[in-house]
Amino acid sequence: MMSRLDIPDNLLKATDPSAVRTFLLNSGFELSGINNDVAEAYSIKDGGIVILPLKKETHEYTKLLLSLVEYIGHIMKLSFDDVLGLIASPNSDIMRYKIHTEDSKLGHLRADEIRSATSGIYNILINSAKKIANIRKRPNIRESAHNYADGCKFGQTEYGSFVLKVFCPTSDLGLKTEYAEPYCREVTRGVVENFRFLAYNDVSDPEVILPPTMSKDVARSITEMLPLNPLMFSAGIAVRYSPLKDPTSTLANQFTKTEDESIDFKSNLFEKAEILFQRYRKAEEFERETLIGFITDLHKDPPVKKDPLEKEISHRITMELKFGTTHRKVTTILMAPDYRSAIKWHDEGIEIILDAIIDKRTKKWGVHEMFDLRPRDPQSENKLF
Numbered sequence: 001m002m003s004r005l006d007i008p009d010n011l012l013k014a015t016d017p018s019a020v021r022t023f024l025l026n027s028g029f030e031l032s033g034i035n036n037d038v039a040e041a042y043s044i045k046d047g048g049i050v051i052l053p054l055k056k057e058t059h060e061y062t063k064l065l066l067s068l069v070e071y072i073g074h075i076m077k078l079s080f081d082d083v084l085g086l087i088a089s090p091n092s093d094i095m096r097y098k099i100h101t102e103d104s105k106l107g108h109l110r111a112d113e114i115r116s117a118t119s120g121i122y123n124i125l126i127n128s129a130k131k132i133a134n135i136r137k138r139p140n141i142r143e144s145a146h147n148y149a150d151g152c153k154f155g156q157t158e159y160g161s162f163v164l165k166v167f168c169p170t171s172d173l174g175l176k177t178e179y180a181e182p183y184c185r186e187v188t189r190g191v192v193e194n195f196r197f198l199a200y201n202d203v204s205d206p207e208v209i210l211p212p213t214m215s216k217d218v219a220r221s222i223t224e225m226l227p228l229n230p231l232m233f234s235a236g237i238a239v240r241y242s243p244l245k246d247p248t249s250t251l252a253n254q255f256t257k258t259e260d261e262s263i264d265f266k267s268n269l270f271e272k273a274e275i276l277f278q279r280y281r282k283a284e285e286f287e288r289e290t291l292i293g294f295i296t297d298l299h300k301d302p303p304v305k306k307d308p309l310e311k312e313i314s315h316r317i318t319m320e321l322k323f324g325t326t327h328r329k330v331t332t333i334l335m336a337p338d339y340r341s342a343i344k345w346h347d348e349g350i351e352i353i354l355d356a357i358i359d360k361r362t363k364k365w366g367v368h369e370m371f372d373l374r375p376r377d378p379q380s381e382n383k384l385f
Contacts, residue, residue, distance in 0.1 A: 120225030230267035293321035
């Protein structure tokens with residue numbers, strides 16, 4: 001991790017004031033003063049004031065910019081290299097994939113191990129992006145996925161373990177979805193959700209419902225990251241979600257809060273990914289059904305906490321759907337904005353249509369892959385997906 005003394009002058013000299021200004025404004029700072037073309041003052045609630053120098057050619061530029069980076073790092077609880085990384089890549093979340101081996105204690109890793117890790121992460125990013133683009137019915141799924149994955153940038157490693165740092169974009173790529181976070185942010189959350197699912201669930205149990213963000217390609221991408229020496233391996237994934245402009249606020253300059261999330265795991269996570277990949281392959285034999293019925297249970301209460309990291313409601317729903325001359329219970333998990341629509345349909349007693357591949361191996365059926373969920377009456381509500 002970079003310290004104050006490690007920041008070279010040439011890096012500071014190459015940092016343009018306009019990039020720093022963009023970072024400050026995107027982080028919730030507001031312009032509070034200006035001194036001609038010499039400097040600008042920015043303030044943030046409960047965070048004091050920072051001075052942005054504007055003349056790169058002056059002798060004091062690097063010194064003043066270093067002070068700004070140091071102060072920003074202190075109030076935002078970021079390292080110096082993270083601050084500089086966000087200035088270079090504004091509108092980004094910071095994802096870290098941490099690898100702990102005997103070699104990584106000294107800050108390095110075997111070339112073949114880093115190749116499998118970087119290739120695996122890229123494939124996870126792009127396949128997660130394809131899955132969520134498909135859920136959101138984006139018109140160009142492959143293009144959206146490539147724009148997200150190619151917009152991610154790898155950062156530098158850190159000592160103690162080998163850390164692949166990825167700056168993940170937070171934009172909606174020009175196509176906003178009502179009630180949802182920007183597309184790119186949803187993809188980043190989906191990557192973390194998939195690792196969390198594998199870390200804390202028995203994936204061989206057919207009654208365990210798969211998260212909507214998981215897919216066969218995502219599971220396969222994770223298996224590709226299997227380390228050469230699994231017994232000596234441990235890892236983790238962590239994300240710092242940057243502030244975004246709050247769409248629910250009526251005020252112009254309101255931002256969401258910074259969030260931090262982390263998951264630690266052992267090499268058995270990759271074994272679980274292989275089990276899940278095989279589960280998806282077998283599921284290709286399942287039948288696609290179009291069923292009609294009602295949402296009967298929203299499971300609104302938080303799940304029993306198995307681990308401090310499991311904080312959120314699962315967004316699970318149960319439907320009672322007509323199948324032939326009988327009715328069957330079918331469960332699934334929705335993404336957060338889609339769950340809000342499901343609450344409305346449940347509370348208003350709206351009949352719904354489910355188009356999905358159904359896993360019928362257990363008494364209570366589960367949705368293996370969702371294609372559509374919407375009210376039966378097209379006048380009642382727009383499609384969920």
